[in-house]
Amino acid sequence: MLPVSTCTSIRRTLIRAGTLPVHVLNAPALAHRVLVTEADGFDKGRLLQRARPVLGRGLFASDGDDHRRQRRLLQPAFHHQFAASWARVTEAETAAMCAAWRPGQVVDVVTLTRTLATRVVLRALFPAEPSDRTIARVNHALPILLRGFIPRLLRPDGLVGRLPTPGSVRFERAAQELRGALHEIIASYRNAHAPYAPHAQDAGAGGAGEGGLLPLLCGSAPGGRPVLPDDRVRDEAVTMLLAGGETTSTSLTWLLHELDRHPEVRSRLRREIGAAGSDAAATRERAPYLHDVLKENLRLHTPTWVLTRRARRPFQHGGVQMAAGAEILFSPLAMHTDSRLYPRPHVCDPDRWTRADVPRDAFMPFGAGVHKCIGEGFALTETAVALSVIVSSWDLATTGRSDPRAGKHLVIHQPRRLLMTVMRPPRRS
Numbered sequence: 001m002l003p004v005s006t007c008t009s010i011r012r013t014l015i016r017a018g019t020l021p022v023h024v025l026n027a028p029a030l031a032h033r034v035l036v037t038e039a040d041g042f043d044k045g046r047l048l049q050r051a052r053p054v055l056g057r058g059l060f061a062s063d064g065d066d067h068r069r070q071r072r073l074l075q076p077a078f079h080h081q082f083a084a085s086w087a088r089v090t091e092a093e094t095a096a097m098c099a100a101w102r103p104g105q106v107v108d109v110v111t112l113t114r115t116l117a118t119r120v121v122l123r124a125l126f127p128a129e130p131s132d133r134t135i136a137r138v139n140h141a142l143p144i145l146l147r148g149f150i151p152r153l154l155r156p157d158g159l160v161g162r163l164p165t166p167g168s169v170r171f172e173r174a175a176q177e178l179r180g181a182l183h184e185i186i187a188s189y190r191n192a193h194a195p196y197a198p199h200a201q202d203a204g205a206g207g208a209g210e211g212g213l214l215p216l217l218c219g220s221a222p223g224g225r226p227v228l229p230d231d232r233v234r235d236e237a238v239t240m241l242l243a244g245g246e247t248t249s250t251s252l253t254w255l256l257h258e259l260d261r262h263p264e265v266r267s268r269l270r271r272e273i274g275a276a277g278s279d280a281a282a283t284r285e286r287a288p289y290l291h292d293v294l295k296e297n298l299r300l301h302t303p304t305w306v307l308t309r310r311a312r313r314p315f316q317h318g319g320v321q322m323a324a325g326a327e328i329l330f331s332p333l334a335m336h337t338d339s340r341l342y343p344r345p346h347v348c349d350p351d352r353w354t355r356a357d358v359p360r361d362a363f364m365p366f367g368a369g370v371h372k373c374i375g376e377g378f379a380l381t382e383t384a385v386a387l388s389v390i391v392s393s394w395d396l397a398t399t400g401r402s403d404p405r406a407g408k409h410l411v412i413h414q415p416r417r418l419l420m421t422v423m424r425p426p427r428r429s
């Protein structure tokens with residue numbers, strides 16, 4: 001198997017992922033070559049192909065010309081001009097979540113933040129008003145998929161790997177459940193906007209001017225053909241929920257845990273947010289400390305702890321020789337917690353980001369190059385606003401029934417269980 005600790009403690013070596021030999025390259029210069037300067041020499045590799053039954057041909061799993069076309073199509077929905085509307089949705093959803101809390105109540109933070117992130121992604125990006133049934137289906141499916149990815153990556157090729165084990169049956173059912181929930185959302189959007197709207201880029205209501213992915217994907221191209229058929233729209237939607245929902249909710253979960261462990265950070269943050277207002281939290285200029293806290297949390301608890309690639313041609317770097325077809329894996333989390341790069345790497349120190357010598361090039365929680373996270377701005381806006389709303393009115397304290405170690409074998413670096421008691425903050429904290 002392939003536990004987090006194995007991949008994060010090594011810098012450059014060859015390991016086996018199941019039966020597959022994989023080069024682990026945990027060095028910023030190598031990562032930079034693979035992701036940025038020589039990116040056309042690599043594709044996402046066999047490890048990611050194993051995720052195809054879930055991600056389909058969505059952006060995360062695509063390469064080359066297909067990827068370039070898709071990225072161009074989706075990019076307008078992530079334009080910074082929509083940040084204020086993402087912030088409004090996040091603020092309303094987080095306020096509704098917090099309004100239901102009572103002092104002394106114990107909340108399951110992993111589940112709550114997952115629901116929050118799902119609602120925010122669906123409302124801000126699709127845009128769709130999710131029903132409770134949709135949220136329940138998504139919440140049921142996501143953890144099963146997260147747990148199932150790595151065992152799936154490690155399965156042997158051929159018939160043996162295709163045998164229906166109880167785990168693989170659960171995984172397939174969860175994938176179907178998620179796809180079904182998203183098909184419903186897409187169908188209801190199409191019904192409300194049928195017949196196909198003019199090409200969404202030019203459309204007024206519901207077009208790119210108002211933001212959202214469905215207006216971009218469900219419009220019609222010149223000639224009247226749909227921009228994408230339903231199953232491709234669904235693949236993009238599943239990708240956004242998996243890539244965008246779980247990562248952001250995980251980041252918020254770790255943030256709440258770290259603030260409980262560091263009350264001095266929480267107090268300073270509360271003072272800054274009190275002065276700036278939670279609606280201003282999304283901007284670095286108005287809330288610089290908050291943004292350093294977010295960065296430090298992404299360094300310490302990088303949700304996408306492992307990235308994969310495959311060499312399309314022979315590759316050489318220093319002592320590393322790789323043949324075409326070699327599978328590569330590297331861990332941003334390993335680089336972010338390497339003491340040669342970040343002194344006292346396991347200490348939460350948001351102020352390190354104000355120092356001139358902090359190695360910014362080695363910091364890649366959102367990846368780098370052509371596949372760099374399309375949702376970076378969205379994620380930072382969402383976490384900044386959600387955290388501000390929570391911190392403005394509540395303190396959360398980790399209970400003894402929690403297990404805040406990162407779950408083993410999860411494709412996203414998430415705490416196993418985080419149960420926290422909600423309390424009103426003292427008047428002057």
Ligand code: HEM
Pocket residue numbers: 059060061071121125239240241243244245247248251302303304307308364365366367368370371372373374375376378379
């Ligand atoms: C804290 C939150 C997030 C983190 C840490 C994160 C991290 C990443 C990373 C590391 C990659 C690059 C993967 C690779 O190179 O193999 C990536 C790609 C991607 N992310 Fe995010 N992400 C976050 C939030 C989001 C959000 C909110 C969305 C959308 C709603 C999103 C959608 C995507 C997509 C579609 C890709 C594929 C991009 C491409 O290949 O062109 N992510 N993300």
